[in-house]
Structure formats: C-alpha cells, structure tokens
Amino acid sequence: MMTGDHVKASRSSHHDEVPLSPAARFFQAPRFNVYIIAIVGCKTRINTDVVNAGLEKTLVKHPRFSSKMVVDGNKYCKNKKWTQTKVNLEDHIIVPELDPNIEFPDRFVEDYVSNVTRTPLDLSKPLWELHLLNIKTSDAEAVGVFRIHHSMGDGASLISLLLACTRKTSDPEALPSVPVKKGAGSTFNSAAGFWWFFSAIWLFLRLIWNTMVDVLLFVATTLFLKDMKTPIKGAPGVELNVKKFVHRTVSFDDIKLVKNAMNMTVNDVVTGITQAGLSRYLNRRYIHSSCIGEEKKLDGQVKQSNSNIPKGIRLRTVILVNLRKSAGIQVAAAIIRRALSNITMAISGVVGAQEEISFYGHPIDYLAPTIYGFPMSLVVHYQSYANKMTISLSVDPSVIPDPHELCNDIEESLKLIRHAVVNKGFVKDVV
Structure with a gap:
C-alpha cells in the first residue's frame, strides 16, 4: 500500500468539488486500477441495522466517503474531481443470504472475495462498499469485507x-490507541560531540550514495532490468487476473521478542520471515525439476548444491512511499507501472490498535487488509492488532496455486527464528 497521499476532510460548505490529488490520479491511470481489500473477522454475528446506523454517524460523514468522482473535458484533457453527493447506504452495504450449513465456509469466503473483485466499482457513486457475511469460519463468527478504491487515499490513512x-x-466510548514511533533522545555532551559530527557526515555521504544507486537501479528496472522468471513471477497482464486472498494470524509477541533480542525493528523481522518463508516455498516449488544435493542446469541457471533454488536468482520486492506532486502524472504512472512489471512482488504493513476493539459493538478478532490491481502476482501485507500479527496474501492463483502453503512457510520461519533466538541465549523464553 502506498503512503503519502493522506485522506483529508474539507469542512467548508463552499468546496463541494475537490480536484484529485496526484496520487489519486495515479491510481486512476489506465491499467493501474488498484483497490484496497480489508477483511474484518468478528467474534459475534453482525447486526446489519447497527452497522448501518454507525456508518451514518461516522464514515458517511467523511467527505471522501460521500464524494463521487466526476470527469470533465475531452479525450485530450480530462479534469477529474471529487464531488459531494448523497450517500444511499443500500448502494454500498451488501448483505447476501447465506446457507448457515455451508460445508467449507473458509473456502466460500475466499471465493466470495475473489468474485467481488471481478467487477469494478460504479463511478457514479462513492468508490467504496462493505459486504457483511454472517457465516462462521475457522477464525471468526462473521466476516466484513471492505472494498475501497486506492484513489480515495493511501492504505495507512484509510485503515486509520x-x-x-x-x-x-474494554471501554465502548474510547477510541483505539495506536503505538507512536518514539523519537531519538536529545542527550548530547561535548565528549561525544566530535564523534557525533563525523558520524553525521558519514551517514549523509551514505545517504547520497544509496540515493544515487537507487535512482540508477530504478532507471535500469524501467528500461531493461527484469527479475528472473520464477514460480512466483507473474506474466505481463497479471494485474488483470482475478486474485485470491488468504491470511494467517501469528503472535505479535513472538515478532517483538525477536525484534528486541536482535535490536531490530518490527519491519526488519517481518521482512526477514518473508524472505525465509519465500525461500522455503520456492525450494519446494523447484523440487520437481531438480534433485537435492546435485548441481544441475535450470532455465540457464546453476542451482545451489544444497538447495533447489538457482544461484544468482534476482527476485525483488517493492514498497512505494511518499508520492509527491509532479507534472504529467499519466506519464509518471506509465513509468512506475513499467518498473513494477519488472519486479516480482510487493510488501506492505500498517500499524493497528494495541488493544482489542469493536466495530460498532462487534468485537474484532482480526483485520486482514491487502490490495489488488498491481502488475505482480504476489503482495504480502502485515497488519498488527493487539498481540496478533495478520499476514495477508494477495496472489494470482494461476501463478501461486497454493497460497496457504506460503502462509505456512512464513509462519514456520517465524517459529524457527524465534527458537534460534531463544536457543542461542539472546533472550529468555517467554511461556
């Protein structure tokens, strides 16, 4: 999910029309039709009337959720704007009648969400909808599914x-608390000042060097530098394929245990377990075409002696941040889309509430957001919530037919890393 284009509320009654921000126009560019999907698992059945009443008092009053997109001009110069409109909740809240005795409810919900993504949202209405599924799954008593067009805002602001x-x-009148990143301390003394000065210069020089390298790599990726063809690399046009969405909930305490023991950040840990999980998954996918412990040519690459994964594999992931104003955004969208098409996957993450929360009186068990519409076959999203971390995968099932296995590999990688940290004495085990 992209950050930087925050959802802003306009309180002035004289501004019924607001131009689309650069980021919003970016997500409305041709062949870049990106949506956010947020699956909410509830601990109780969902009372539709209560949810409708709650939305009327909150979400519907927000300018972006009560605005539709209008297009003025001709084919050579189109001016897109958000225009305030009357919201009819019946057009946005979908409550299908479901058989309570469905044999495989988890699979049904996965198929339901995939089918929802087959059709675009109606541009004549605000670009969001909520599906309420009163069906018991393995990890929830009922499920809510938000679908929101990414042009309405970045992932972090929409989740917020x-x-x-x-x-x-625990307190029905209190808003959830979200952890705030702590700033660095301001302690400074003359003895350390000398070293601090040179450290600052060194960090500045590294920043310049890394920026130059990143710019060169981006240009190369846009022009010719492609990731290797692997079992998880989508073909051209993958953004048009119907996606499948799965999730897995793991212990956030385990992630924080590794983070504290290794003096890392949460982002470092989730990136590490994603890489380890992908290695396990790819090793298993390659096993049908190579033999363990032998060197063998595979698609022109020499595989490692102790692995089925080819040596020198290029498999990159991307996180897009801080999209700023720029002229000619449709040109920018084409360039970025070309670069993304040459990259294998994306990872994103959003910080959630620190304690258990309720959605209009319905206690939430998990929150699993992700996106679809990017030109790649795999997006991995991490969402923290209380003492849990939900891993959400958005995959092209024609490329990754067994996404639950990938979830298993990421979860198992966390367990192995946690065990290694405890076993080596970096931290005492917590029962």
Whole structure:
C-alpha cells in the first residue's frame, strides 16, 4: 500500500468539488486500477441495522466517503474531481443470504472475495462498499469485507479512518490507541560531540550514495532490468487476473521478542520471515525439476548444491512511499507501472490498535487488509492488532496455486527464528 497521499476532510460548505490529488490520479491511470481489500473477522454475528446506523454517524460523514468522482473535458484533457453527493447506504452495504450449513465456509469466503473483485466499482457513486457475511469460519463468527478504491487515499490513512469507526472493547466510548514511533533522545555532551559530527557526515555521504544507486537501479528496472522468471513471477497482464486472498494470524509477541533480542525493528523481522518463508516455498516449488544435493542446469541457471533454488536468482520486492506532486502524472504512472512489471512482488504493513476493539459493538478478532490491481502476482501485507500479527496474501492463483502453503512457510520461519533466538541465549523464553 502506498503512503503519502493522506485522506483529508474539507469542512467548508463552499468546496463541494475537490480536484484529485496526484496520487489519486495515479491510481486512476489506465491499467493501474488498484483497490484496497480489508477483511474484518468478528467474534459475534453482525447486526446489519447497527452497522448501518454507525456508518451514518461516522464514515458517511467523511467527505471522501460521500464524494463521487466526476470527469470533465475531452479525450485530450480530462479534469477529474471529487464531488459531494448523497450517500444511499443500500448502494454500498451488501448483505447476501447465506446457507448457515455451508460445508467449507473458509473456502466460500475466499471465493466470495475473489468474485467481488471481478467487477469494478460504479463511478457514479462513492468508490467504496462493505459486504457483511454472517457465516462462521475457522477464525471468526462473521466476516466484513471492505472494498475501497486506492484513489480515495493511501492504505495507512484509510485503515486509520476505519479504526476511527471502532472503540475499545474494554471501554465502548474510547477510541483505539495506536503505538507512536518514539523519537531519538536529545542527550548530547561535548565528549561525544566530535564523534557525533563525523558520524553525521558519514551517514549523509551514505545517504547520497544509496540515493544515487537507487535512482540508477530504478532507471535500469524501467528500461531493461527484469527479475528472473520464477514460480512466483507473474506474466505481463497479471494485474488483470482475478486474485485470491488468504491470511494467517501469528503472535505479535513472538515478532517483538525477536525484534528486541536482535535490536531490530518490527519491519526488519517481518521482512526477514518473508524472505525465509519465500525461500522455503520456492525450494519446494523447484523440487520437481531438480534433485537435492546435485548441481544441475535450470532455465540457464546453476542451482545451489544444497538447495533447489538457482544461484544468482534476482527476485525483488517493492514498497512505494511518499508520492509527491509532479507534472504529467499519466506519464509518471506509465513509468512506475513499467518498473513494477519488472519486479516480482510487493510488501506492505500498517500499524493497528494495541488493544482489542469493536466495530460498532462487534468485537474484532482480526483485520486482514491487502490490495489488488498491481502488475505482480504476489503482495504480502502485515497488519498488527493487539498481540496478533495478520499476514495477508494477495496472489494470482494461476501463478501461486497454493497460497496457504506460503502462509505456512512464513509462519514456520517465524517459529524457527524465534527458537534460534531463544536457543542461542539472546533472550529468555517467554511461556
């Protein structure tokens, strides 16, 4: 999910029309039709009337959720704007009648969400909808599915807005608390000042060097530098394929244990377990065409002696941040789309509430957001919530037919890393 284009509320009654921001126009560019999917697992059945009443008092009052996109001009110069409109919740809240005795409810929900993505949202209405599924799954009593067009805002701001519709389960009047990144301390003394000065210069020089390298790599990726063809690399046009969405909930305490023991950040840990999980998954996918412990040619690459994965494999991931104003955004969208097409996957993450919360009186068990519409076959999203971390995968099932296995590999990688940290004495085990 992209950050930097925050959802802003306009309180002036004289501004019924607001031009699309550069980021919003970016996500409305041709062949870049990106949506956010947020699956909410509830601990109780969902009362539709209560949810409708709650939305009327909160989300519907937000300018972006009560605005539709209009297009003026001709084919050579189109001016897109958000225009305030009357919201009819019946057009946005979908409550299908479901058989309570469905044999495989988890699979049904996965198929339901995939089918929802087959059709675009109606541009004549605000670009969001909520599906309420009163069906018991393996990890929830009922499921809510938000679908929101990415042009309405970045992932972090939209999730924050949805969290504003919730309250602490322990205190129905209190908003959820979200952890705030702590700033560095301001302690300074003359003895350390000398070394601090040279450290600052060194960090500045490294920043310049890394920036130059990143720019060169981006240009090369746009022009010719492609990732290797692997079992998880999508073919051209993958963004048009119907996606499948799966998730897995792991212990956030385990992630924080590794983080504290290794003096890392949470992002470092989730990136590490993603890489380890992908290695396990790819090793298994390659096993049908190579033999363990032998060197053998595979697609022109020499595989490692102790692995089925080819040596020198190029498999990159991307996280896009801080999209700023720029002229000619349609040109920018084409360039970025070309670069993304040459990269294998994306990883994103959003910080959630620190305690259990309720959605209009419905206690939440998990929150699993992700996106679709990017020109890649795999997106991995991490969402923290209380003492849990939900891993959400958005995959092209024609490329990754067994996404639950990939979830298993990421979860197992966390367990192995945690065990190694404890076993080597970096931290005492917590029961």
